[in-house]
Amino acid sequence: MRKLITGMKVSIDGKMEGPEGYADWVDAWSEDYGLTPQIDACLLGSVMYAGYERYWSAIQNEPDKPLPMTGKLPMPAELEWARFAEQTPHYVLSNTMTSALWPKTRFVRSLEDIAGLKQQPGKDIYLMGGARMTASLIDAGLVDELRLILYPLLVGEGKALFGATQNRRGLELRKVQQLTDGRVSLVYGIG
Secondary structure, eight states, rough: OOOOEEEEETTOOOOOEEESSSTTTOOSSSSSOOGGGEEEEEEHHHHHHHHHHHHHHHHHHHHHOOOOTTOOOOOOOHHHHHHHHSSSOEEOOOOOOOOOOSOOOOOOOSSSHHHHHSSSSSSSEEEEOOOHHHHHHHHTTTOEEEEEEEESSOOOEEEETTTOOOOOEEEEEEEEEEEEEOOEEEEEEEE
């Protein structure tokens, strides 16, 4: 069975967004979790998908121009993810969306649909949901692994990654790696 793996970039106080609604401490939105070789599909919520599609389409369409959302040129790892994303099926959990710009985008409507995706042959699936979607899929027992990049700062006000989690879950530490700039990569199995 395929695993559903989520990856998030969070502050030490567990925030995935600051008070302005985004993680201004993250320099690049590349896939920094080491997942690319082991995944062949991505899963997102509809709110996140709209911005995700816009961001990565901008890089795909004009890789040598500053991004409208950040005003910065794409980093090399972002260019690499943009190429990967263009070729990879994306599933969007939504009861209302019916169309997307990317031809490899499909819609799933329920937790049962996600459980069905895990039963299909293939590599693992990367969950790029927001906090609410990630919490609901963890609560439903569908997320198998949690990969965090912990940033050395206290954000204070902002959206907590696990603020919407309803059920207590045990985590099994599988890997710890010190990164540059005081960041730490943590990999947990979810029990």
